[in-house]
Amino acid sequence: MGNRLSKIYTRTGDDGSTGLGDGSRIGKDSLRVEAYGTVDEANACIGVMLAAGVPDGVRDLLTSVQHQLFDLGGELCIPGHAAIGDDDVTRLEQHLDRYNADLPPLKEFILPGGGEASARCHVARTVVRRAERCAVALARVEDVRPQAVRYLNRLSDLLFVLGRVLARESGHGEVTWQHERRRG
Known part of the structure; x- marks a missing residue:
């Protein structure tokens, strides 16, 4: 495994730059x-969701997703690195189905709601x-593998479906948008 942080602050980012996984430095406000x-941030949100208590199957699936999101973050942090493959996207599609x-x-x-x-x-x-x-915006100006974008697209779809499943399993049920509701 690569370098381990023994000291959390380095002061090297005080100038508004940060180090990428390949050792190069880039502005903290860059698209990458x-x-x-x-x-x-998405990974942290999934962690917060898991802390709310979910069925074991969902927990196992999303813990695996958290590991893949860490890999994907690494792929985006190291220009030219590949960590997410077509098989990862296919697995998300299988879970979705x-x-x-x-x-x-x-x-x-x-x-959004339902417990x-x-x-x-x-x-x-x-x-x-x-x-x-963000990945799409980055891909317009730098190389981003299409698997990364597809993975995020399928993951958001999976989370939508899991939101529906969790709403039903909690007993709260889904709340649908009432577009013809009274205004008042």
Whole structure:
């Protein structure tokens, strides 16, 4: 394993720069740092969701996802590095299909909520969506492997489906958007 931090602060970032995984330095406000930082934030949101208590199958799946998000953050932090593959995207799709199979078809938009774990899942979903937008923006100016963007896209879809599952399992149920509601 690479370098271990024995001292947490180094003062090297006091000038507004940070070190990438390849040793180069870049501005903390760069698209690359924004992309891998948002992946890190998404990972933390999943951790907060897991702290709310979820079924074991969901816990195991999302713990695996957390490891993959750490790998993805590394891929984005090291230009030219590959950590997420097509098989990782395919596995997310398989989980999506499995969890979605027992859900009724959507007829309306779902409001974030449906119990604590479900609501936290929706927060994680929106942060993953932002991470995807950041990765797309980075890909417009630097090389980003398409697997990274596809992984984030499928993960946000999976979190949406898991939010629905968790809302139903909690007994709170899903809250649908009432677009014809009274104004008042």
